[in-house]
Amino acid sequence: xxxxxxxxxxxxxxxxxxxxxxxxxxxxxxxxxxxxxxxxxxxxxxxxxxxxxxxxxxxxxxxxxxxxxxxxxxxxxxxxxxxxxxxxxxxxxxxxxxxxxxxxxxxxxxxxxxxxxxxxxxxxxxxxxxxxxxxxxxxxxxxxxxxxxxxxxxxxxxxxxxxxxxxxxxxxxxxxxxxxxxxxxxxxxxxxxxxxxxxxxxxxxxxxxxxxxxxxxxxxxxxxxxxxxxxxxxxxxxxxxxxxxxxxxxxxxxxxxxxxxxxxxxxxxxxxxxxxxxxxxxxxxxxxxxxxxxxxxxxxxxxxxxxxxxxxxxxxxxxxxxxxxxxxxxxxxxxxxxxxxxxxxxxxxxxxxxxxxxxxxxxxxxxxxxxxxxxxxxxxxxxxxxxxxxxxxxxxxxxxxxxxxxxxxxxxxxxxxxxxxxxxxxxx
Amino acid sequence: xxxxxxxxxxxxxxxxxxxxxxxxxxxxxxxxxxxxxxxxxxxxxxxxxxxxxxxxxxxxxxxxxxxxxxxxxxxxxxxxxxxxxxxxxxxxxxxxxxxxxxxxxxxxxxxxxxxxxxxxxxxxxxxxxxxxxxxxxxxxxxxxxxxxxxxxxxxxxxxxxxxxxxxxxxxxxxxxxxxxxxxxxxxxxxxxxxxxxxxxxxxxxxxxxxxxxxxxxxxxxxxxxxxxxxxxxxxxxxxxxxxxxxxxxxxxxxxxxxxxxxxxxxxxxxxxxxxxxxxxxxxxxxxxxxxxxxxxxxxxxxxxxxxxxxxxxxxxxxxxxxxxxxx
Numbered sequence: 001x002x003x004x005x006x007x008x009x010x011x012x013x014x015x016x017x018x019x020x021x022x023x024x025x026x027x028x029x030x031x032x033x034x035x036x037x038x039x040x041x042x043x044x045x046x047x048x049x050x051x052x053x054x055x056x057x058x059x060x061x062x063x064x065x066x067x068x069x070x071x072x073x074x075x076x077x078x079x080x081x082x083x084x085x086x087x088x089x090x091x092x093x094x095x096x097x098x099x100x101x102x103x104x105x106x107x108x109x110x111x112x113x114x115x116x117x118x119x120x121x122x123x124x125x126x127x128x129x130x131x132x133x134x135x136x137x138x139x140x141x142x143x144x145x146x147x148x149x150x151x152x153x154x155x156x157x158x159x160x161x162x163x164x165x166x167x168x169x170x171x172x173x174x175x176x177x178x179x180x181x182x183x184x185x186x187x188x189x190x191x192x193x194x195x196x197x198x199x200x201x202x203x204x205x206x207x208x209x210x211x212x213x214x215x216x217x218x219x220x221x222x223x224x225x226x227x228x229x230x231x232x233x234x235x236x237x238x239x240x241x242x243x244x245x246x247x248x249x250x251x252x253x254x255x256x257x258x259x260x261x262x263x264x265x266x267x268x269x270x271x272x273x274x275x276x277x278x279x280x281x282x283x284x285x286x287x288x289x290x291x292x293x294x295x296x297x298x299x300x301x302x303x304x305x306x307x308x309x310x311x312x313x314x315x316x317x318x319x320x321x322x323x324x325x326x327x328x329x330x331x332x333x334x335x336x337x338x339x340x341x342x343x344x345x346x347x348x349x350x351x352x353x354x355x356x357x358x359x360x361x362x363x364x365x366x367x368x369x370x371x372x373x374x375x376x377x378x379x380x381x382x383x384x385x386x387x388x389x390x391x392x393x394x395x396x397x398x399x400x401x402x403x404x405x406x407x408x409x410x411x412x413x414x415x416x417x418x419x420x421x422x423x424x425x426x427x428x
Numbered sequence: 429x430x431x432x433x434x435x436x437x438x439x440x441x442x443x444x445x446x447x448x449x450x451x452x453x454x455x456x457x458x459x460x461x462x463x464x465x466x467x468x469x470x471x472x473x474x475x476x477x478x479x480x481x482x483x484x485x486x487x488x489x490x491x492x493x494x495x496x497x498x499x500x501x502x503x504x505x506x507x508x509x510x511x512x513x514x515x516x517x518x519x520x521x522x523x524x525x526x527x528x529x530x531x532x533x534x535x536x537x538x539x540x541x542x543x544x545x546x547x548x549x550x551x552x553x554x555x556x557x558x559x560x561x562x563x564x565x566x567x568x569x570x571x572x573x574x575x576x577x578x579x580x581x582x583x584x585x586x587x588x589x590x591x592x593x594x595x596x597x598x599x600x601x602x603x604x605x606x607x608x609x610x611x612x613x614x615x616x617x618x619x620x621x622x623x624x625x626x627x628x629x630x631x632x633x634x635x636x637x638x639x640x641x642x643x644x645x646x647x648x649x650x651x652x653x654x655x656x657x658x659x660x661x662x663x664x665x666x667x668x669x670x671x672x673x674x675x676x677x678x679x680x681x682x683x684x685x686x687x688x689x690x691x692x693x694x695x696x697x698x699x700x701x702x703x704x705x706x707x708x709x710x711x712x713x714x715x716x717x718x719x720x721x722x723x724x725x726x727x728x729x730x731x732x733x734x735x736x737x738x739x740x741x742x743x744x745x746x747x748x749x750x751x752x753x754x755x
Contacts, residue, residue, distance in 0.1 A: 009559030009598035027556035029549040030534070030541050163548070164555055168597040 004028045004035035010112050010167065012178035014186040018102065019114040025150055025160045026112055026167075032151060032160070102144040103133040109144070109158050110170040113178060117185050117242070122222050127241040128181040184238050451659055451674065451718045458494055459654040461710065462647050463640065468499045470637050471605060475569055476506055480592050481604040481632030483577070485613055486639035491710030492607050493517075495639065496573045509565035515573045518580055529580075529587040530554065533572075551587075555594040562600040569601045577606035578613035582620065585628045592631060604632060607639075641707035645692040648708070652684040652691070655717050673726040684717070687734055694738045699747055709747075716745035 007027030015023070021036060028035040103118045105126030117123055118133050125132055136143050139157030153159040156166070167173065226246040229236035236245055450457040467484065474482050486492050500513035516536040521528055530550035534541045539557055541550050562568040574580075574588070588604050595602040620629040642648050659674060695708060720741035728737060 005553065005556040006560050007556050008563040009556060009600060027559075028553065030539060030545050030553040164552055164594040164597050173598050 004031050007112075010172045010175065012113050012175045012182070014115050014117070014182045016114045016116045016119070019112065022114070022150055022160060023112050026162060036151065102146070103135055104144050104158075105129055105131045105133055106138050106157060107131055107171075109137065110156070111172040111174075111178075112162075112167070113172075115182055115185070117182070120224070122225050122243045124243045125241065127185065127238070128178065130241070185242070449659070449674070451722055454715055454718055457658070457714050457718070458498055459651065459658045459710075459714065460498070461491075461495075461642075461654060462650045463491075463642075463710075464495045464499060467495055467637070467639055468502060471499070471571070472503055474605070474635060475503060475511060475571060475603050478601060479603060479635055480601075481588070481606065482635035482637065483606040483608070483613075483617075483633050484637050484639050485608055485610040487611075487641075487706065487709065488609050489709045489711045490639060490641045490707065492639050493575050494710065496575060496605075496607055500571065500573055503571055505565045505567045505569060507566065509567070511565055511567075511569045511571055512561040513571040513573065514561075515575060518574060518576045520579050524581045524584055526584055526587045526590075529584050533591075547587075551590055551594065554591060555598060555600075558591075558595050558602055559598045559600050562595075567601065568599055569603065570595070572602060572604045573607060574604060575607045576609075578608040578616055580616065582616065582625055582628070585620075585625075585632065589628055589631055606632060610638070641709040642713060643707045645688065648692050648695075649685055649688045651710075651713060652688050652717075655714065656684045659721065674721055677721075677725050677730045682730055687730070687738070690734055691738050694735055695742060698739060699742060703748070705747075712742070712745045712747040716742045716747070719744050 004024070005027045007023040010023055010027065012019075024035045025032050102114075103123070104114050105118065105128070107129040108114060108118075108126055118126070123133060137155060137158040140155040142155075142158075144158055145153040150160055154161055156162075162170070162172075171177070225239040225243050229239050229245045239245060471482075484492065484496075496515060500515050501510075503511040503513055505511060514533075514537050516533050518529075519532060525547075527547040527550065530547055531541055531545075533554055534550055537554070537557060539553060541553075545553075558570045558572075562570045572588075572591075592602050592604065617633065619625065620633055642651055656678070660678065699705060700708070720737060723744075724737040724741055730737075
């Protein structure tokens with residue numbers, strides 16, 4: 001097995017692939033090229049003007065046992081923090097490194113650090129040192145070295161030959177400081193991957209993507225920090241360290257804590273609200289329909305939208321609950337608008353999770369309404385059934401019901417995750 | 429495979445695949461002794477106290493290296509996280525350099541250096557290596573045992589001093605424990621008394637511990653229990669000739685501890701006092717017990733003239749020639 005140092009003593013939170021490779025070179029003075037080539041062997045590059053533009057998992061990744069072992073035991077822990085960027089397709093995922101000239105903070109560079117955050121167009125300053133992000137090393141006045149130039153660069157500002165004492169003086173081992181500073185930014189970036197659709201749909205320049213739905217606005221957009229800052233004063237304080245915030249965005253405050261905020265932007269508020277809400281409803285609706293289509297029940301195929309209240313099918317039941325929650329008929333014409341209370345009901349979903357105790361038939365309460373499976377109904381007893389004992393079929397139904405709600409809740413949780421780093425206290 | 433081809437298999441090859449009984453490999457026979465536990469506790473205290481280094485000395489063949497090999501990976505932090513431990517055996521060289529020490533450590537920890545590697549490169553590489561290893565515990569501790577430290581020149585000790593200093597910069601606590609022979613290391617320890625080497629003595633040689641073999645009847649009893657457990661556990665096929673020989677006396681419920689008083693008396697009266705031994709070195713103890721189990725007990729049994737059997741076993745273990753001085 002190939003052995004090389006990972007340089008964990010200088011590893012810092014959220015470092016970019018560029019930073020990881022530089023770390024490997026510096027912390028493996030006995031096997032610089034071996035460690036670097038072993039690291040890079042697993043990745044495939046596309047180049048732009050001689051510099052790597054995108055990195056993909058390469059075909060060679062699992063060709064040799066040694067390399068496989070190496071990747072699993074050595075590299076996986078190193079790259080895990082960057083997984084979301086590396087494994088995503090560059091076309092679909094706009095968060096990709098090397099799409100623009102390398103920007104870095106001179107002090108961070110001396111401490112063997114570079115964060116993906118620095119590559120965004122809106123990022124102007126280093127949140128830790130307050131230094132302006134630059135494209136050239138101030139020490140040697142040359143552009144920051146590309147991956148291929150790293151091994152030969154001998155500069156106290158951007159090179160790879162540092163003594164332990166120099167690195168210590170540069171603060172390379174003060175990893176806690178970096179972790180503390182950059183972790184919130186990484187959460188914003190990761191959160192964007194999860195909730196980008198919801199977050200960005202209210203922005204000015206949202207666009208239709210090639211799939212015909214309202215898609216992501218690029219996180220690289222100058223509007224991104226302003227939009228995030230509109231949600232939370234904490235986020236605003238955080239992002240102000242990196243860039244200037246435009247205060248054009250507002251969010252409405254709702255009565256209930258945790259209520260989803262809506263964007264209002266000038267005179268187009270109503271339009272945006274409708275689009276935003278419809279986007280959410282469409283997604284959940286689609287989820288349920290897809291689930292319904294997987295089953296073989298006839299009513300799903302022939303009476304897909306009208307039979308949900310007439311059956312014990314868990315998917316139909318889930319759909320009826322969804323309609324109850326949203327109070328919006330997806331099939332209705334858009335001109336009728338959306339009930340403005342949807343937000344409130346949507347976020348009182350916790351009520352749904354008050355399930356019946358073990359042994360009773362599955363049911364739940366929502367807005368003082370009891371939803372229950374009617375096991376003893378006459379037509380159910382007479383209907384042809386697979387010969388499954390009742391207690392087992394109860395469990396199956398219960399499981400299916402759970403599964404239906406899991407899909408709805410999953411979607412809501414994705415959005416709720418936003419509140420993890422954007423606490424309540426919205427400005428009106 | 430039919431019977432004919434099976435008989436053609438090289439017996440040596442077949443033997444190499446079989447697990448040999450520990451008694452047939454005396455060099456590899458390791459038992460857990462109370463002295464080992466004591467050493468483990470002592471080193472743990474050093475590590476928990478954040479002491480940069482210490483030394484363990486003892487007479488030759490007493491089992492220092494075996495003890496360190498056994499315990500090197502068993503240390504834990506106060507919170508129960510494992511502390512990585514590495515053992516470096518200092519090789520005798522005609523040119524004793526600092527680079528040679530780094531090279532020695534690099535090979536010992538599995539980081540093969542290039543021929544052209546400088547001392548700086550090797551030192552930096554080792555610092556980051558220890559930094560990686562230290563990540564396994566939140567205290568960021570790493571243990572380095574240096575065996576046969578009496579082979580070191582004083583100047584070479586600076587290498588360990590440099591490693592300790594650089595590791596400290598990376599927030600890693602490297603505890604270096606030197607292990608060596610008592611008599612041979614005296615000159616080195618005396619040299620360190622010179623004020624020029626106070627920085628080395630202060631780091632690594634302020635805490636000394638002596639490791640010894642069996643010194644009391646109680647220690648002997650515990651060693652006999654450990655020895656018996658080890659040899660009985662190593663028997664694969666009890667019905668084989670070897671298995672019968674070894675397990676024979678124990679089948680009737682007899683134990684080595686039944687004769688521990690006789691062993692102790694024989695040892696003290698016939699060997700310890702005449703030869704002025706500080707302790708019973710582990711190599712001679714295991715060897716004596718092995719001879720007794722394999723050669724004497726199967727032949728004479730454990731009921732008659734046990735004292736003679738014990739005496740002859742200890743004598744045959746090599747304890748006596750080892751202390752004869754040549755004139």
